[in-house]
Amino acid sequence: MSSARQQEAITLLKAHSLSVTDGRTDILLLFISRKGALAHSDIEKKLGDRYDRVTIYRTLQAFVDKGLIHSIPSKDNSIRYALCKDDCASGHHHDHHIHFVCKTCDNTYCLDEVATPSVKLPKGYTVNQVEMVVSGVCQACQ
Amino acid sequence: MSSARQQEAITLLKAHSLSVTDGRTDILLLFISRKGALAHSDIEKKLGDRYDRVTIYRTLQAFVDKGLIHSIPSKDNSIRYALCKDDCASGHHHDHHIHFVCKTCDNTYCLDEVATPSVKLPKGYTVNQVEMVVSGVCQACQ
DNA sequence: GTAACTGCAAAATATTTGCATCCTT
DNA sequence: AAGGATGCAAATATTTTGCAGTTAC
Numbered sequence: 001m002s003s004a005r006q007q008e009a010i011t012l013l014k015a016h017s018l019s020v021t022d023g024r025t026d027i028l029l030l031f032i033s034r035k036g037a038l039a040h041s042d043i044e045k046k047l048g049d050r051y052d053r054v055t056i057y058r059t060l061q062a063f064v065d066k067g068l069i070h071s072i073p074s075k076d077n078s079i080r081y082a083l084c085k086d087d088c089a090s091g092h093h094h095d096h097h098i099h100f101v102c103k104t105c106d107n108t109y110c111l112d113e114v115a116t117p118s119v120k121l122p123k124g125y126t127v128n129q130v131e132m133v134v135s136g137v138c139q140a141c142q
Numbered sequence: 143m144s145s146a147r148q149q150e151a152i153t154l155l156k157a158h159s160l161s162v163t164d165g166r167t168d169i170l171l172l173f174i175s176r177k178g179a180l181a182h183s184d185i186e187k188k189l190g191d192r193y194d195r196v197t198i199y200r201t202l203q204a205f206v207d208k209g210l211i212h213s214i215p216s217k218d219n220s221i222r223y224a225l226c227k228d229d230c231a232s233g234h235h236h237d238h239h240i241h242f243v244c245k246t247c248d249n250t251y252c253l254d255e256v257a258t259p260s261v262k263l264p265k266g267y268t269v270n271q272v273e274m275v276v277s278g279v280c281q282a283c284q
Numbered sequence: 285g286t287a288a289c290t291g292c293a294a295a296a297t298a299t300t301t302g303c304a305t306c307c308t309t
Numbered sequence: 310a311a312g313g314a315t316g317c318a319a320a321t322a323t324t325t326t327g328c329a330g331t332t333a334c
């Protein structure tokens with residue numbers, strides 16, 4: 001089971017100055033294998049017997065802080081997280097892609113190939129970050 | 143204190159088939175007077191001595207259900223709500239505007255004059271709803 | 285008068301914090 | 310060896326549910 005993915009996870013952790021522990025590796029593996037986004041509760045469902053709920057909270061927070069994953073805004077108080085692309089670094093995220101939430105399978109995907117369109121705001125606003133979440137039906141569920 | 147705004151609130155409630163009670167009127171007044179969006183906790187801070195927390199939950203839910211307010215997705219597990227425009231009706235919301243979160247004053251505004259740009263998704267996706275949240279610095283905080 | 289709204293109590297759920305112990309570097 | 314990560318306990322916060330009393334229509 002110490003596979004290529006396992007190696008990938010370890011490399012990613014090191015690259016983001018996170019110490020390599022079983023918990024972090026396992027949680028990161030979830031993100032690597034399953035391409036969709038994960039909420040805290042999803043992770044708890046899958047690993048809750050192996051790791052404490054608190055550890056999952058702290059791990060996700062550490063991952064966000066170090067630019068390994070980013071959070072996706074939601075309307076239902078259950079933030080989902082997804083892997084960042086290479087151009088995210090500690091401190092500043094660059095999620096210039098949109099997110100898609102499928103109403104049928106309830107998965108959330110990063111559509112890396114679709115950039116967030118630029119918006120023109122009224123005079124006086126400074127734009128810092130743009131988040132776009134599209135909901136509908138995904139390819140698999142059509 | 144029974145002012146024009148009070149009348150506006152009552153009219154709005156009736157127009158959305160919500161019965162007119164003190165609690166609903168007061169909460170709606172908050173949305174009318176303050177143009178920014180409000181989270182549950184904001185409302186509780188302002189009216190928590192007058193109304194039960196549970197009533198606030200239920201009132202917000204009723205407002206959303208009847209198309210009086212809409213929720214704005216967020217990254218921090220604190221959903222904010224804002225008044226809907228006239229073209230929102232019970233059951234189906236039409237928030238085709240973008241939302242702006244100011245990092246300085248932490249207010250959230252609906253920019254009704256800025257429509258959400260259309261996005262082109264890869265083949266196979268059906269788009270149902272588009273949410274756009276822009277963060278930065280607002281006019282007042284520049 | 286009836287249906288709907290409200291407050292209170294309580295349950296269920298989610299999140300944070302402190303601390304002692306263990307593990308990574 | 311030292312600093313950071315983890316688990317456990319517990320505190321805190323958030324959201325939901327049931328029910329009895331009250332109010333709007």
